[in-house]
Amino acid sequence: MYLDYAATTPMSEQALEAYIKASRNFYGNTMSPHDFGTEAHQLLEATRLELARCLNAHSSGIYFTSGGSESSLLAITSLARAHHYKGKHLITTKIEHPSIDSAIQLLESEGFTCTYLPVNKDGRIDLGDLQNAIREDTILVSIGHVNNEIGVIQPIEEIGQLLAEHHILFHTDAVQSFGKRPIDVKKAKITSLSISSHKIYGPKGVGACYIDPSIHWQPFLSHVSHEHGFRQGTINTPGIAAFITAAMDIVKYMDIEYKRMEELKHSFVREVRRRALPVVIEGCDTGESPHHLPSILPLRVLGLEGQLVMLECNRRGLALSTGAACKAGQSLPSKTMRALGRSENEALEFIRISLGVKTTSSEVFKAVDILESIILAHSH
Structure with missing residues (x-):
């Protein structure tokens, strides 16, 4: 995915x-x-x-x-x-x-x-x-x-x-x-x-x-x-x-796609909340923000470094990132997270899911499944 x-x-x-x-x-x-x-x-x-x-x-x-x-x-x-x-x-x-x-x-x-x-x-x-x-x-x-x-x-x-x-x-x-x-x-x-x-x-x-x-x-x-x-x-x-x-x-198709992205984002946020996963959606924790592009989901899996989560997701067939691709491969705290007031350890937890025209609702739910499996595997 x-x-x-x-x-x-x-x-x-x-x-x-x-x-x-x-x-x-x-x-x-x-x-x-x-x-x-x-x-x-x-x-x-x-x-x-x-x-x-x-x-x-x-x-x-x-x-x-x-x-x-x-x-x-x-x-x-x-x-x-x-x-x-x-x-x-x-x-x-x-x-x-x-x-x-x-x-x-x-x-x-x-x-x-x-x-x-x-x-x-x-x-x-x-x-x-x-x-x-x-x-x-x-x-x-x-x-x-x-x-x-x-x-x-x-x-x-x-x-x-x-x-x-x-x-x-x-x-x-x-x-x-x-x-x-x-x-x-x-x-x-x-x-x-x-x-x-x-x-x-x-x-x-x-x-x-x-x-x-x-x-x-x-x-x-x-x-x-x-x-x-x-x-x-x-x-x-x-x-x-x-x-x-x-x-x-x-x-x-901008307006149609924007509304579809909003629906996908809300599905993701609702599912994370329903399962009570230790995941923070940065900038819009409720999933309801007119000031954020719905196709970009900035996340922190509490207690897990973003680089680790990204690699574990990749092993399970899910491609996401830890921020700007221009800085990929550098295990540095996100400067955006630091600007938001997050600590260095919190900034290192950052991962980004971003949706596109081929993204389906089933993929969004599968992404939550994968995050949950990673959290469970590292919870002991």
Whole structure:
């Protein structure tokens, strides 16, 4: 059983078909001036338009990348460096994805400073804390829409409104939210946004970055021709075609799938409670929270290290994770758990179940069976 969809998803049949078709028929380099290149370029621009429609964005602000991590790195550094003359103060949270941390740390090595906002016991930021952190030299804020470990949803429209009033750039990591929650970059006053193909049943190694076309940015590397100078490297046309095919599908069925995920999550929580298992559902212990993505179930099996539970689940045929796949294999306490106020030992108990389009109710009950068997096996 695969219950690790927040780490990556299998490619959909439609995305696979689009990949093969584009590989066969649109293999020209999009930068080449001959007909083969022109046809590939036309396909690329059509996909750009489609993604822009999904975000209510202008297509000239869409840049295709190798994934969410690259999108975040390029957006944050390109914007911060372009506006450094206004100030060098950044704001983010203590629960961002490692790729955001890396981008901020790079800028800190260049003389920028950063304020790391705390979160409440559910993982949400306090808008008052954000307001208080803003300084005269604050130029950019990066706050993820949905956290990759606990699924908490941040109020990006309220954040965007507040930052717009102060003329501060707003980047949001939407890798976990795109296709699962509505995103309107104009309504939320988002300056830049990062998304990834392999989280929405598209191929790996493809993603996109949106930057408001009215905002100036400085290229990460100079003398780069691809994607209007945003990044280097020949465009992955078939990968992008498959990515946008998957994006159109997931956005189309977003509301229906969200409700189904809520039902599956509630089934899981009810069953854990019925059996009185020593399991904590982080951030939403009752299973009823409008501020958490229902497809992400952050858990702690009391008294058992998450790494052990993950390996025991794997032995029993259940794939789940201990958090961000980018940090897999490192038996370190989850920084998100620590930010929620958990002790180091509690943070080490963390595991994450994440549901997807192929997840059934029977799989959810089977997952509870497996957790119960592990708890019983280690109870003496």
